[in-house]
Amino acid sequence: MLQVSDQQYRVFGAMLALGEFTVEDLAKLSGVKADTVRTTLGRNKEWVEELGKIDPSGPGGRMVRYRTQPGRIHALRAKLSDLASAMQLEKGLAARAAGVPLELLAAEATLVERLPRVDGAERSALVDLVRTDLHTAQRNIDQRLVSMNAENVELHRRTVESILGLIDAQAGARGDETRVVGSEDVIREASEILARWQAEPPGSYRDAVVRQLEHWRAAAAQRLREAHPHVVVIDGSTGAEGRALTGLVGRLLRIALGTQPDAQPLWAHAGSFRSIDAVLARAGDEGEEPDVFVITVPASRAAGAADFVAKLALRVPGESLFVISDEQEPTLLNNTLHARGTYLLSPGLDPRALGVKLRQSVEARLHGWPTTEHSRSTEDAWLEGEIEVLESDPIELRAPPARDAPQAG
Amino acid sequence: MVLQILEARRPELSASSATAADLHMVVDRLTGALLEPGVVPEPWPAFAERLRREYASEAQRLKWTGSAAAVSTALCDRLATETALPNDDPIQELFDEVVKVAKAQLATFSLPSPSRLRIDLKVVHCQLSPAEPGCPYVISAVTTPNPAEPLDRTVQLSIGLGQPGKTPILDLDSLLTIPYVIFHEVLSHVLRSPWTAVPVEDDGSRFQEGWMDFMALRLHEAYTRGAFGSIGSPLVRDQPGDCRYHAEGYSRSRFALDNQLEVHSQRAIGWAAAERCLSAIATARGGDVADAVLMELSLLINRSRQATITRDGLIGRINERLPFLPASPTKTEEASFRRLLDAMDRARLAADIGPILGELAALSHLTNE
Numbered sequence: 001m002l003q004v005s006d007q008q009y010r011v012f013g014a015m016l017a018l019g020e021f022t023v024e025d026l027a028k029l030s031g032v033k034a035d036t037v038r039t040t041l042g043r044n045k046e047w048v049e050e051l052g053k054i055d056p057s058g059p060g061g062r063m064v065r066y067r068t069q070p071g072r073i074h075a076l077r078a079k080l081s082d083l084a085s086a087m088q089l090e091k092g093l094a095a096r097a098a099g100v101p102l103e104l105l106a107a108e109a110t111l112v113e114r115l116p117r118v119d120g121a122e123r124s125a126l127v128d129l130v131r132t133d134l135h136t137a138q139r140n141i142d143q144r145l146v147s148m149n150a151e152n153v154e155l156h157r158r159t160v161e162s163i164l165g166l167i168d169a170q171a172g173a174r175g176d177e178t179r180v181v182g183s184e185d186v187i188r189e190a191s192e193i194l195a196r197w198q199a200e201p202p203g204s205y206r207d208a209v210v211r212q213l214e215h216w217r218a219a220a221a222q223r224l225r226e227a228h229p230h231v232v233v234i235d236g237s238t239g240a241e242g243r244a245l246t247g248l249v250g251r252l253l254r255i256a257l258g259t260q261p262d263a264q265p266l267w268a269h270a271g272s273f274r275s276i277d278a279v280l281a282r283a284g285d286e287g288e289e290p291d292v293f294v295i296t297v298p299a300s301r302a303a304g305a306a307d308f309v310a311k312l313a314l315r316v317p318g319e320s321l322f323v324i325s326d327e328q329e330p331t332l333l334n335n336t337l338h339a340r341g342t343y344l345l346s347p348g349l350d351p352r353a354l355g356v357k358l359r360q361s362v363e364a365r366l367h368g369w370p371t372t373e374h375s376r377s378t379e380d381a382w383l384e385g386e387i388e389v390l391e392s393d394p395i396e397l398r399a400p401p402a403r404d405a406p407q408a409g
Numbered sequence: 410m411v412l413q414i415l416e417a418r419r420p421e422l423s424a425s426s427a428t429a430a431d432l433h434m435v436v437d438r439l440t441g442a443l444l445e446p447g448v449v450p451e452p453w454p455a456f457a458e459r460l461r462r463e464y465a466s467e468a469q470r471l472k473w474t475g476s477a478a479a480v481s482t483a484l485c486d487r488l489a490t491e492t493a494l495p496n497d498d499p500i501q502e503l504f505d506e507v508v509k510v511a512k513a514q515l516a517t518f519s520l521p522s523p524s525r526l527r528i529d530l531k532v533v534h535c536q537l538s539p540a541e542p543g544c545p546y547v548i549s550a551v552t553t554p555n556p557a558e559p560l561d562r563t564v565q566l567s568i569g570l571g572q573p574g575k576t577p578i579l580d581l582d583s584l585l586t587i588p589y590v591i592f593h594e595v596l597s598h599v600l601r602s603p604w605t606a607v608p609v610e611d612d613g614s615r616f617q618e619g620w621m622d623f624m625a626l627r628l629h630e631a632y633t634r635g636a637f638g639s640i641g642s643p644l645v646r647d648q649p650g651d652c653r654y655h656a657e658g659y660s661r662s663r664f665a666l667d668n669q670l671e672v673h674s675q676r677a678i679g680w681a682a683a684e685r686c687l688s689a690i691a692t693a694r695g696g697d698v699a700d701a702v703l704m705e706l707s708l709l710i711n712r713s714r715q716a717t718i719t720r721d722g723l724i725g726r727i728n729e730r731l732p733f734l735p736a737s738p739t740k741t742e743e744a745s746f747r748r749l750l751d752a753m754d755r756a757r758l759a760a761d762i763g764p765i766l767g768e769l770a771a772l773s774h775l776t777n778e
Contacts, residue, residue: 013654013657013658014650014654016653016657017650017651017653017654017657018650018653018654019634019650021650025650029650029651029654030654071696073696074687074688074691074696077684078684078688080657102674102677102678102681103678103728105674106615106674106675106677106678109613109671109672109674109675110675112671113613113671113672114613114671114675118718122716122718125718125719125722126718128722129718129721129722129725132722132725132726132728132729133678133725133728133729135729136725136728136729139729205671208671
């Protein structure tokens with residue numbers, strides 16, 4: 001770190017301002033003692049050149065007149081910047097900013113102070129700007145272009161990365177769903193950084209950082225909840241083929257929605273279609289209303305299922321209902337048309353496509369109608385990512401036994 | 410201006426130790442009396458007249474009471490003569506000169522400002538320092554549009570005087586920053602697009618408050634060195650070096666990181682980018698043309714239709730793509746750098762910053778290659 005004093009800074013500033021000067025000129029303008037000016041000049045001869053000696057009108061004898069080296073004006077200005085920075089280090093800004101690349105501080109400040117006041121395109125542009133700053137800062141750190149305080153750099157870098165990660169996770173609600181993957185880690189990281197900031201001395205800037213970390217963490221957490229919807233699978237089967245179908249749907253949902261088997265509630269309600277109240281009550285036992293109902297129905301129970309769906313539709317939003325039949329029996333499609341949402345699955349889907357469509361439908365219900373392009377890209381992405389999983393651990397579809405006799409719902 | 414005269418006399422008077430104490434007392438008393446709150450603000454001619462009366466009265470009192478016997482009559486008379494202040498408002502005069510210089514810059518690069526653009530000055534006095542925390546000077550300014558006339562701009566210059574009964578806070582150092590403050594205001598905020606009646610928030614903008622502040626400082630420096638002809642303002646004409654020194658100090662206080670980190674870091678990054686650009690252009694094209702090239706580019710961006718965030722984004726890109734070139738750049742670094750400079754040239758020729766934005770986006774990172 002540069003060892004400088006306020007006096008040196010003032011002398012250099014006076015040199016820059018005056019262009020041509022004597023020691024006395026510099027002392028007068030900078031307010032620094034003439035002896036100190038002489039010492040500074042003596043140690044920095046490369047910046048000045050002597051022009052000769054002059055006779056002042058008053059006492060004091062002949063004085064040497066100097067000028068700033070004409071070719072070094074820019075370099076001198078840059079040196080002043082360095083001196084200013086070094087002085088700031090000594091003054092210890094919020095000591096936390098000391099030894100941190102300027103771009104990193106600016107990136108953080110943009111996220112903390114400016115971003116909350118804008119939205120739309122301007123918000124996106126600001127986030128891009130922050131990423132650029134972060135990249136520049138990292139380059140400067142890697143190339144050691146700045147003197148650094150490793151601990152401070154780490155705090156600010158992690159803060160910026162953490163908020164950016166939270167913004168990405170939250171933005172997944174409107175854009176790339178794959179960003180949701182890993183959100184738990186981002187939120188955990190943010191919580192750690194938040195705790196570190198909360199331990200800092202109180203101050204308006206610290207409070208602003210804490211506020212933004214809390215805001216984005218909550219937004220990302222909300223997005224995470226939405227991306228892993230609370231799904232209730234109602235098993236309308238009574239036989240082995242129905243259970244196989246329900247198992248398949250459950251498996252696909254877990255894969256398609258990116259949930260871990262034990263991480264999110266994914267309930268199966270097997271049995272009768274009669275007691276809708278009981279189904280709803282049980283679904284809500286966990287204290288949170290389900291986001292999505294998926295009803296698996298063997299074709300053999302289509303009539304009863306249709307009746308059940310119609311009644312359930314009176315209790316839950318149509319967009320929340322998914323009715324899946326092992327054969328997507330046309331009768332079932334027709335019978336539930338008035339009650340279900342617009343996302344009933346198409347007939348003839350293979351298991352893999354079923355999972356994709358189900359995911360799209362859930363996403364669409366949560367976030368709006370997907371465009372054809374969006375659906376296709378999502379499907380492609382999902383297939384590309386998950387096909388290896390499916391192939392290494394294939395879903396078994398057991399051949400259904402002979403159909404049960406039709407039952408009343 | 411009287412304060413300036415008074416302060417300027419201090420070193421001269423201090424040569425005579427016998428009179429120094431009394432004369433310093435006079436200066437202090439006058440400063441305190443003249444700046445007594447409750448009687449300001451008032452229009453310049455009246456204010457000047459009152460200053461002159463007070464000053465002459467004090468000089469006479471000193472002479473007749475003999476409280477400072479060592480003070481010569483001649484000196485008192487000279488002090489009194491110096492109070493024959495012009496009736497023109499010196500600050501308005503300075504303001505007009507700065508506006509003229511700034512507009513001439515635009516004209517030089519064929520980037521005229523809107524012909525109906527009207528720029529007014531309003532000077533207000535306040536008891537507390539109007540400057541930001543951490544700024545050692547008691548001068549500040551703000552530019553506001555006229556809601557009724559989108560092309561009208563008013564620069565309000567605030568001068569801190571001090572509270573009644575307390576030591577005045579206005580000092581000569583602060584007065585010397587007025588030219589810079591006006592340059593900053595005119596260049597950064599008056600001659601910037603869009604010219605609408607809706608105020609644009611520039612406070613946290615790295616381009617408006619950092620980059621353009623650097624340019625204002627450069628223009629101020631050129632002006633105080635007489636680059637635009639004779640200097641009309643006595644404040645600048647008599648003490649150009651001091652003006653530059655305090656302008657630099659004021660500018661730096663605006664982005665000192667020990668204060669208001671959130672705003673100052675943005676300003677600092679814009680300032681540093683402009684400085685880096687100037688250095689790079691000077692390296693490639695020569696120091697004699699660097700200022701002009703950068704000024705043209707800056708004015709071009711400043712009056713473009715690009716939104717503030719786009720301008721700020723430009724700063725981010727420049728910082729990313731244009732680190733200080735090493736003493737011995739690689740061929741790739743040099744080639745990339747020259748492409749950027751060529752893009753700047755194309756932008757200047759076309760009076761459109763599009764080529765720069767495009768080139769910055771296309772350039773691979775100089776230091777990553």
